[in-house]
Amino acid sequence: MDWTADRSTALRRLQEFAPDAGRRYASSRNHDTGPGRSNVSQLSPWLHAGLLSEREVLAAVLTHHSPSQAEKFVSEVFWRIYFKGFLEQHPSIWRAYCDDRDAALADLDDNAGRRTAYNEAVEGRTGIAAFDHWARELVETGYLHNHARMWFASIWIFTLKLDWTLGADFFLRHLMDGDAASNTLNWRWVAGLHTKGKTYLARQGNITRYTSDHPEGSLEADGLTSEAPALEEDRDHPRRDLDLPDGDLPQGRYALLLHDEAASHAPLALEQPPALVIGAARPDARSPLPIGDKARDFALQAVAKGVVSASEAFECPSVDWGHGDRPEDILQAQEIDYVVAPYLPVGWTRDSLWPRLEPLANSDRLTQILPELARQTWPEARAGFYRVRKAIPDILDTAGFS
Ligand SMILES: Cc1cc2nc3c(=O)[nH]c(=O)nc-3n(C[C@H](O)[C@H](O)[C@H](O)COP(=O)(O)OP(=O)(O)OC[C@H]3O[C@@H](n4cnc5c(N)ncnc54)[C@H](O)[C@@H]3O)c2cc1C
Missing domain, CATH: 3.40.50.620 (HUPs)
Incomplete structure (x- = not known):
């Protein structure tokens, strides 16, 4: 994979992937086949850096597929826009994340046991082979497959019982696509803080199944917990109204x-x-x-x-x-x-x-x-993704994709 951080590489990868963004993507996207993967777009670093826009990605994909054939891929792109809009309306989540991360980092200095457990996790020395593999892959490549991110976050929180903000920080420091909204809110989603009470539990059987085509063979994850009780927090994150710029360019230089x-x-x-x-x-x-x-x-x-x-x-x-x-x-x-x-x-x-x-x-x-897509989508990103999902056909229509 050529990860050159420029627009021409981004456009090349988009043209290469767009024909596969329909049913092939929908049926194969959950498989983590290792760094040589081609079943997912791996466009996220360029999308995050704004070298490519969501509109350009959707336009390329919808020249090859109808919106219904590419429904799964289109909805993933809208998850990105949704999380951005949600964080925009709940900015205290970001502030609380920064404060809690700083407190958790300070706590590592005072607690040798937790420091050891944290170091083992970020250096890939926990003894859980799959987790250790992803910790190293993240640092070495700057990218992880979505399913690996979910398993990793779940094991970090529920099996290793480490502070979730430290895991989110580890991701943000190493992911080329590290994004305040998608990263923080996905970690919160795994922890049961985004959809209150609903957590994501990593299971050995699921990891074995979806890593079966991995070059190293199915990844082992012995000793995972079978329970994922939702984390709780002692504060609310009230919604603030969006205050979107009108976007008119000024007159003059x-x-x-x-x-x-x-x-x-x-x-x-x-x-x-x-x-x-x-x-x-x-x-x-x-x-x-x-x-x-x-x-x-x-x-x-x-x-x-x-x-x-x-x-x-x-x-x-x-x-x-x-x-x-x-x-x-x-x-x-x-x-x-x-x-x-x-x-x-x-x-x-x-x-x-x-x-x-x-x-x-x-x-x-x-x-x-x-961007116009954000302007149309963010007002729907007030609570759960369901409002955005419902609005996608109208938003695509307004954007001229019908
Ligand atoms: C714990 C955790 C942390 C994450 N941190 C980030 C992050 O910092 N930055 C980031 O861009 N994504 C993050 N994601 C979301 C997702 O894993 C990546 O966007 C995706 O794996 C990128 O690979 P891709 O481009 O091949 O995705 P594809 O499957 O090809 O999807 C196409 C595009 O849709 C968007 N997308 C797909 N899945 C998601 C999702 N769950 N949430 C938001 N957008 C999505 C991305 O922009 C992606 O490029 C995180 C997910 C988890 C579970």
């Missing part, structure tokens, strides 16, 4: 900001060209702990290449926004008034950039743009 979740100008289909491209990659904001090489390199390369490509396409200069720089100073040096930024969703991308962008937003010098 503007700078386009490319960041970890929007590293390419191409999916944005801008009506007016920018006068400057600003690149701001912040992969280290994912965690207080060091970020894995695969995840870090993917993010840095995606933004660096995206900036070069945008600057060539619009024949304008580009600049790297260093950690200490004030965006006002960058704008002043280039005689530019406004910044246009692809939407900064709740999570570490926003946490790392917003404090410096807020003064611009307060003086009406920042415009955020949001």
